[in-house]
Amino acid sequence: MSQKQIGDVILDVNNISLRFGGVNALTDISFNVKEHEIRAIIGPNGAGKSSMLNCINGVYTPQEGSITFRGQTFSHMNSRQVAEMGVARTFQNLALFKGMSVIDNIMTGRNLKIKSNIFLQALRIGPAEKEETRHREYVEHIIDFLEIQAFRKTPVGQLPYGLQKRVDLGRALAMEPQVLLLDEPMAGMNVEEKQDMCRFVLDVNDEFGSTIVLIEHDMGVVMDISDRVVVLDYGKKIGDGTPEEVRSNEDVISAYLGTSH
Amino acid sequence: MAFFLEALLGGLMAGMLYSLVALGFVLIYKASGVFNFAQGAMVLFAALAMARFSEWVPGWLGLESKFLGNLIAFMLAAVLMYALAWLIERLVLRHLVNQEGVTLLMATLGITYFLDGFGQTIFGSDIYKIDVGMPKEPVFLLEGVFQGGVLVNMEDVYAACVAALLVAVLSLFFQKTSTGRALRAVADDHQAAQSIGIPLNKIWVIVWFVAGITALVAGVIWGSKLGVQFSLTTVALRALPVIILGGLTSVPGAIIGGLIIGVGEKLSEVYLGPLVGGGIEIWFAYVLALVFLLFRPQGLFGEKIIDRV
Numbered sequence: 001m002s003q004k005q006i007g008d009v010i011l012d013v014n015n016i017s018l019r020f021g022g023v024n025a026l027t028d029i030s031f032n033v034k035e036h037e038i039r040a041i042i043g044p045n046g047a048g049k050s051s052m053l054n055c056i057n058g059v060y061t062p063q064e065g066s067i068t069f070r071g072q073t074f075s076h077m078n079s080r081q082v083a084e085m086g087v088a089r090t091f092q093n094l095a096l097f098k099g100m101s102v103i104d105n106i107m108t109g110r111n112l113k114i115k116s117n118i119f120l121q122a123l124r125i126g127p128a129e130k131e132e133t134r135h136r137e138y139v140e141h142i143i144d145f146l147e148i149q150a151f152r153k154t155p156v157g158q159l160p161y162g163l164q165k166r167v168d169l170g171r172a173l174a175m176e177p178q179v180l181l182l183d184e185p186m187a188g189m190n191v192e193e194k195q196d197m198c199r200f201v202l203d204v205n206d207e208f209g210s211t212i213v214l215i216e217h218d219m220g221v222v223m224d225i226s227d228r229v230v231v232l233d234y235g236k237k238i239g240d241g242t243p244e245e246v247r248s249n250e251d252v253i254s255a256y257l258g259t260s261h
Numbered sequence: 262m263a264f265f266l267e268a269l270l271g272g273l274m275a276g277m278l279y280s281l282v283a284l285g286f287v288l289i290y291k292a293s294g295v296f297n298f299a300q301g302a303m304v305l306f307a308a309l310a311m312a313r314f315s316e317w318v319p320g321w322l323g324l325e326s327k328f329l330g331n332l333i334a335f336m337l338a339a340v341l342m343y344a345l346a347w348l349i350e351r352l353v354l355r356h357l358v359n360q361e362g363v364t365l366l367m368a369t370l371g372i373t374y375f376l377d378g379f380g381q382t383i384f385g386s387d388i389y390k391i392d393v394g395m396p397k398e399p400v401f402l403l404e405g406v407f408q409g410g411v412l413v414n415m416e417d418v419y420a421a422c423v424a425a426l427l428v429a430v431l432s433l434f435f436q437k438t439s440t441g442r443a444l445r446a447v448a449d450d451h452q453a454a455q456s457i458g459i460p461l462n463k464i465w466v467i468v469w470f471v472a473g474i475t476a477l478v479a480g481v482i483w484g485s486k487l488g489v490q491f492s493l494t495t496v497a498l499r500a501l502p503v504i505i506l507g508g509l510t511s512v513p514g515a516i517i518g519g520l521i522i523g524v525g526e527k528l529s530e531v532y533l534g535p536l537v538g539g540g541i542e543i544w545f546a547y548v549l550a551l552v553f554l555l556f557r558p559q560g561l562f563g564e565k566i567i568d569r570v
Binding site: 098111121 | 430440445446452453510
């Protein structure tokens with residue numbers, strides 16, 4: 001296994017609090033993510049993991065706190081800005097374009113990068129032709145990487161669940177993200193599919209150099225692949241550190257296993 | 262035989278016009294997952310705008326040339342449709358992101374009634390003419406083959422050419438451009454589209470504008486044939502069976518569905534009508550649509566909906 005170079009802090013979450021009416025979804029959460037690392041967010045159901053991801057992704061606007069991405073600090077931003085800055089995500093409940101083919105789904109991830117004039121694109125002439133080909137090549141590279149060559153023309157809605165998850169990942173990869181947010185990439189998968197997905201996540205991290213923030217339920221998986229782990233429970237941070245540190249943290253153990261009161 | 266051909270051609274031409282209206286429905290559905298009930302109202306609104314602007318513009322600018330007057334009127338009407346698209350996005354759709362389809366449908370129902378009323382308030386509620394200089398005189402074709410030849414209305418032929426051109430442009434736009442891809446993406450999933458940086462708001466303005474232009478073209482053609490009046494909105498109801506037949510998500514489906522309905526109506530009226538005392542034309546399309554709903558609910562070309570349980 002290659003020794004990877006973990007860089008400086010790329011994403012810094014400062015004192016985020018998020019409320020829905022009277023419910024405190026997140027309370028005063030701070031953590032950071034370093035370049036090239038795999039950072040996991042874990043916690044029991046309803047701990048606020050997805051809310052945290054949605055805050056980073058610009059879907060939710062936290063009432064308090066800020067997020068610093070590559071030196072720029074934001075207190076609120078929208079999904080498009082986040083996408084433009086190089087943050088891509090996958091979804092816990094698949095959110096694919098079901099009627100479109102695998103290729104078209106992944107090509108949509110390139111949309112922000114396509115610059116040529118719409119009339120040239122429609123006629124496929126001049127620079128637009130070259131640009132389309134270039135993006136198409138990149139997408140083919142991703143398809144090879146995810147081992148879904150056989151399904152490139154299949155409408156995504158017809159694929160089995162595990163493959164749809166891969167397409168979701170492929171679409172995010174097509175954006176050439178600096179930070180990749182994965183919302184339960186292994187949820188609902190069998191052991192074999194989980195192993196495949198683990199391999200893809202590690203390879204993405206390795207080959208594409210993306211920093212990965214990952215939410216996962218499966219403790220085994222998390223401990224195996226992540227560099228550092230944040231643990232949330234009831235919207236509060238109860239642990240933060242390497243898998244070994246987290247594993248021996250009293251609060252984490254009681255949150256996961258329950259305590260005798 | 263010549264009579265049959267005439268009926269067939271008449272049906273094809275009527276069908277072409279249904280197709281144009283159906284196309285507007287399909288565009289918005291394909292690109293935003295919204296069934297736009299307001300398409301008929303948009304046809305009327307666009308036609309009214311075109312009719313009145315072509316009356317007013319020569320007076321405002323002191324133009325002599327009718328062609329120039331019509332051109333400017335058309336452009337003004339197009340600008341108006343853009344403004345409409347922008348307003349609909351700003352005031353209605355923006356607030357309904359991620360809502361159920363039925364909520365959006367009800368919103369378009371509201372837009373329908375608003376447009377019906379508002380259009381007549383600013384443009385008046387009389388019957389207006391649109392005269393874009395399409396030749397009115399009929400031509401006889403194939404005189405050597407049949408006695409008396411086949412009567413063809415040149416106006417219809419022009420209309421068909423315009424419709425075909427519009428369809429070609431739209432297919433290129435949808436299939437080949439990144440914007441087209443973004444439109445299809447938005448139709449499938451708002452949230453995912455946002456996450457890859459597709460700006461929903463801009464996309465919706467584009468879609469409604471394109472549907473507005475389609476409505477304008479349909480309105481001009483219908484209007485110059487029948488005059489611009491409130492009954493144009495009912496044309497939209499004729500387009501509903503077309504969509505069921507062709508499939509809600511298919512541009513070629515809208516065209517072929519329209520042609521089938523147009524031809525079916527005419528031929529059934531001509532050949533079956535006398536047997537039952539006529540009047541088939543009015544309900545034929547709906548019965549055909551019902552049959553399709555029973556046996557092929559996704560239409561001829563629609564995407565088969567596969568739901569995993």
